[in-house]
Amino acid sequence: xxxxxxxxxxxxxxxxxxxxxxxxxxxxxxxxxxxxxxxxxxxxxxxxxxxxxxxxxxxxxxxxxxxxxxxxxxxxxxxxxxxxxxxxxxxxxxxxxxxxxxxxxxxxxxxxxxxxxxxxxxxxxxxxxxxxxxxxxxxxxxxxxxxxxxxxxxxxxxxxxxxxxxxxxxxxxxxxxxxxxxxxxxxxxxxxxxxxxxxxxxxxxxxxxxxxxxxxxxxxxxxxxxxxxxxxxxxxxxxxxxxxxxxxxxxxxxxxxxxxxxxxxxxxx
Numbered sequence: 001x002x003x004x005x006x007x008x009x010x011x012x013x014x015x016x017x018x019x020x021x022x023x024x025x026x027x028x029x030x031x032x033x034x035x036x037x038x039x040x041x042x043x044x045x046x047x048x049x050x051x052x053x054x055x056x057x058x059x060x061x062x063x064x065x066x067x068x069x070x071x072x073x074x075x076x077x078x079x080x081x082x083x084x085x086x087x088x089x090x091x092x093x094x095x096x097x098x099x100x101x102x103x104x105x106x107x108x109x110x111x112x113x114x115x116x117x118x119x120x121x122x123x124x125x126x127x128x129x130x131x132x133x134x135x136x137x138x139x140x141x142x143x144x145x146x147x148x149x150x151x152x153x154x155x156x157x158x159x160x161x162x163x164x165x166x167x168x169x170x171x172x173x174x175x176x177x178x179x180x181x182x183x184x185x186x187x188x189x190x191x192x193x194x195x196x197x198x199x200x201x202x203x204x205x206x207x208x209x210x211x212x213x214x215x216x217x218x219x220x221x222x223x224x225x226x227x228x229x230x231x232x233x234x235x236x237x238x239x240x241x242x243x244x245x246x247x248x249x250x251x252x253x254x255x256x257x258x259x260x261x262x263x264x265x266x267x268x269x
Contacts, residue, residue, distance in 0.1 A: 003269050005114065005185075006162045009032065009209070010154065012186055015195070016197040019210075022058070025117055027086030030172065031079065031080065031081050031082075031083065031258055032079070032201075032202060032256075033078065033079045033080070033150060033254045033255070033256030033257060033258040034076060034078055034113075034254070034255070035075055035076070035077055035078070035250070035251075035253075035254055035255075035256055036075070036076055036077075036078050036088070036123045036134075036249055036250060036251050036252055036258035037073075037074075037075055037076075037249070037250040038072070038073070038074060038075075038076045038086030038088070038091040038135060038137075038138075038150065038247075038248070038249055039071075039072070039091075039246075039247070039248040039249075039250075040070055040071075040072045040073075040091070040133075040153060040191065040245060040247050041070065041074045041137045041245070041246050042069075042070055042243065042244050042246055043067065043068050043069035043070055043217050043240070043243055043244075043245075044067075044068060044143065044180070044182065044190075044241060044242065044244075044245075045066065045067045045068075045182075045242050046066045046167050046170065046182050046238055046239060046240075046241050046245025047063065047064070047065050047066075047182075047238055047240045047241075047242075048063070048064050048066065048167045048233050048238070048239040049061075049062075049063050049105075049238045049239065050062055050063075053108065053109035053146060054109055054156075055109070055112075056109075056110075056111055056112035057109055057110075057111070058104075058108075058109065058111060058116075058117070058118050058120060059110075060106070060107075060109075060120055060121065060123075061105070061106070061107050061108075061109075061122075062103055062104070062105060062106040062107075062123070062158065063103070063105040064102070064103055064104075064124065064126065064165060064166075064167045065100070065101065065102040065104070065167075065262055066101050066102055066166075066182035066184060067099065067100045067101070067102065068097065068098065068099050068155075068183045069097075069098045069100075070079055070096060070097050070098075070133050070135075070153055070183075070190075070245070071093060071096050072091050072092070072093045072097070072133040072135040072153070072193045073091065073093055073096075073097045073122070074090075074091030074092055074093060075091070075252065076088040076089050076090065076091050076136065076137070077257045077258070077260070078137065078201060078249075078251075078256065079257075079258040079259075079260070080198060080201050081204055082198070083147060083195075083198060084147045084198060085137070085139055085147075086138075086139065086149045086198050086201045087137055087138055088134070088136045088137040088138075089136060089257075089260055090134045090135065090136045091134070091135050091136065092132055092134050092156070093133045093134050093164070094134065095130055095131075095132070095133075096132060096133025097130070097131055097132065097133035097134075097153070097154070097156075097158075097183055097211040098128065098129070098130040098131075098155075098158075099128065099129045099130075099155065099157035099158075099161060099182055099183045099184050100127075100128040100129075101126040101128075101161050101165045101166075101167060101182070102126060102158055102226040103114065103123065103124050103126045103165060106123055106124075108120055109208050114154070123164075124162070124164040124165040125162040125164050125165055126161070126162065126165035127161065127162065127165070129155070129159045129160065129161060129184075130157040130158050130233065131155045131156055131157040131158025131159075131186070132155070132157055132158075133154075133156075133200075134153070134154045134155070134156050135151060135152065135153045135154075136151070136152055137149055137150070137151055137152075137249075138150055138151070138152050138191075139196075140175075140177060141175065141176045141177010141178065141191070141193075142175050142176050142177060142193075142194055142214070143176075143177075145199045146197055147241075148194070148195060148196060148197060148198070149194050149196045149198065149201070150177060150191055150192060150193050150194055151188060151191070151192055151194055152185070152190070152191050152219065152245055153183075153189065153190040153191075153192075153245075153249075154183065154188070154189045154190070155185075155186060155188075156186055157182040157186060158186075160184065160185035160186070160206060161184035161185060166184055167184065167239075167260075170241065177191060177193070178191055178192060178193060178237075179191040180216060180241065185226065191244075192214045192216075193214075194212045194214070194247060195212070196210055196212065204249075204251045205251065206251050206252070206253050207249075207250070207253075208250070208251055208252065209248055209249065209250045210249045211217060211246075211247070211248050211249075212214060212245075212246075212247045213244065213245070213246050213247075214244065214245045214247065215243075215244050216241055216243040216244065216245070217241055217242045217243065218240070218241060243265050
């Protein structure tokens, strides 16, 4: 098993355990379920610069822009469990998630005469992949009061970016539970804190909306920004992140459905 499927499987298992633990402690506070319209639009670019060239030494250098654009719009079932948990089924949009990696600034170095140059590796093979966009609500990964809600975004099909052109994922973003990736395969995902309280979903009236704008930007080894606060991220590559996501949740009329598991749906990829 590759590292990305393993990482996503571990994420799903941990989230399922967190949900179970929270549900047990919150069951006395009651459940609430209702249908809603979820709309997510936006994207991000991770620009990574590789430079392995040297004077009279064999090497290659290039820049890869790993881009993702998301447009997901669909009806979901929202479930609130007590004071700590909000989760939902998936909103799915065919063609709603597109990854495009672009190669630029490619150049090479090699041995200088009288030494003969050596054969270098092939240039990165970059392409575009479009698939079904999926988005759902899940508990914020910080798992502490005030109890908050996050959103998970993925691309469910459409193929994988060639490994030679992979921009790689941002390692260790904070707050805990956040994830920043360009959806280069069906095993990558984006998890963003919405800073919406569980109590706001309890009091949300029919026809009313919750709206959030999440900004992601800055150097990969210093900080990205969301909602006016800072998320510190760490990475070996020299790279920049830039992006924004708009999220709108509108409660609809009618009874809701409960008893599903966000972790299982999100990991299904």
